[in-house]
Amino acid sequence: MIRKTLLLCLLAISLFMTVYGGFFRKFLVYDNLEKFDKLKNVGITIKIPGYDNASEDFKPESQWFTEPEVVRAMTFEGIKRYKDGKLISNYPDLRMLKGRIPCPT
Amino acid sequence: MEKIRLKIQLACLALLNLGVFQWQTVCFPVLNCHSCPTAIFACPVGIIGQFVGLGLIPLSVVGIVALAGLTVGRFLCGWVCPFGLFQDLLYKIPYIKFDIPRWTRFIKYGVFAGLVVAVPFFLTPAFPAYFCRLCPVATIESAIPWAIINGTTDVISLSIRLAILFAIVVAAMGHRRFFCKTLCPLGAIIAPLNRFAAVFPQRNIDCTDCGVCNKVCPMETTHGVSKHGVFEGAPEECISCLECQKKCPTDAIKLWG
Numbered sequence: 001m002i003r004k005t006l007l008l009c010l011l012a013i014s015l016f017m018t019v020y021g022g023f024f025r026k027f028l029v030y031d032n033l034e035k036f037d038k039l040k041n042v043g044i045t046i047k048i049p050g051y052d053n054a055s056e057d058f059k060p061e062s063q064w065f066t067e068p069e070v071v072r073a074m075t076f077e078g079i080k081r082y083k084d085g086k087l088i089s090n091y092p093d094l095r096m097l098k099g100r101i102p103c104p105t
Numbered sequence: 106m107e108k109i110r111l112k113i114q115l116a117c118l119a120l121l122n123l124g125v126f127q128w129q130t131v132c133f134p135v136l137n138c139h140s141c142p143t144a145i146f147a148c149p150v151g152i153i154g155q156f157v158g159l160g161l162i163p164l165s166v167v168g169i170v171a172l173a174g175l176t177v178g179r180f181l182c183g184w185v186c187p188f189g190l191f192q193d194l195l196y197k198i199p200y201i202k203f204d205i206p207r208w209t210r211f212i213k214y215g216v217f218a219g220l221v222v223a224v225p226f227f228l229t230p231a232f233p234a235y236f237c238r239l240c241p242v243a244t245i246e247s248a249i250p251w252a253i254i255n256g257t258t259d260v261i262s263l264s265i266r267l268a269i270l271f272a273i274v275v276a277a278m279g280h281r282r283f284f285c286k287t288l289c290p291l292g293a294i295i296a297p298l299n300r301f302a303a304v305f306p307q308r309n310i311d312c313t314d315c316g317v318c319n320k321v322c323p324m325e326t327t328h329g330v331s332k333h334g335v336f337e338g339a340p341e342e343c344i345s346c347l348e349c350q351k352k353c354p355t356d357a358i359k360l361w362g
Contacts, residue, residue: 006301020164021163067163071165072147
């Protein structure tokens, strides 16, 4: 009985987390380049290919993203954001928020 | 049953890595690297690490993993996980077989707490010891393919990853499900929920306590003494592979209880 009650409680909590996180939760994401510049100002250097050459093309923006969009941005999509120094994706590369390096290799 | 399980594992490997589309807004609760060129879903461990690195908890991802853990539990490890299939195949290779101490199963909780949570939170995932940078699944599915496709300049990092993969492959050849049992951080998340899972082998009144199930269990769970129902000894490790059901002389084990 205790086990079943606990199971139901845990199921309800996890269902709430899934539904809330999947459909209602939103994040205000600052564009990488704001963070990038802030990090650069305090002496932390992150190398983004093409950034130094084409940084004038970028306009830092902040946007609201749903949690699934942030999840997607943290996967492979994030890496595609910068190619040859140009912004090619709508998703901010969250991996770089704390000076992180893209995942695969 | 073993052949059916193998077929389902192969089908899941194909389905999770079809590469015809990407739906990486959603995590599928098995260890399947989303950086793989053909992966469809996101890896929950990778996403949790990334979120924790930003000081956030991915509610939808934790919720999906918890829902899976509470309904099917580590059945996913036994029947769906591609790396589980890889280890099952590795163990069939003739090689020196060995046992490992029972306490080693607790290492995976340390791996989860340390490399998936603590390192990203305190040191950011860019730190070389972040789990995804050492993950053998990511090495097979992502690091090696991308090194072939794009080449790599980070030879040292790739060499370390390959060395870790090699060590795990050798260990998996000698001990069944070595990685699942000792190192898998996703297993560490799902294991505590496995006790509540609806899909879980249970013994009925036909059980004669012969102990055969204990001997054949790849995850070293034990059936306890004279008590029916779920396996009492380390039930969190059970991957519902049904090796025990196959060997049970009285057919006393059912997956659905």
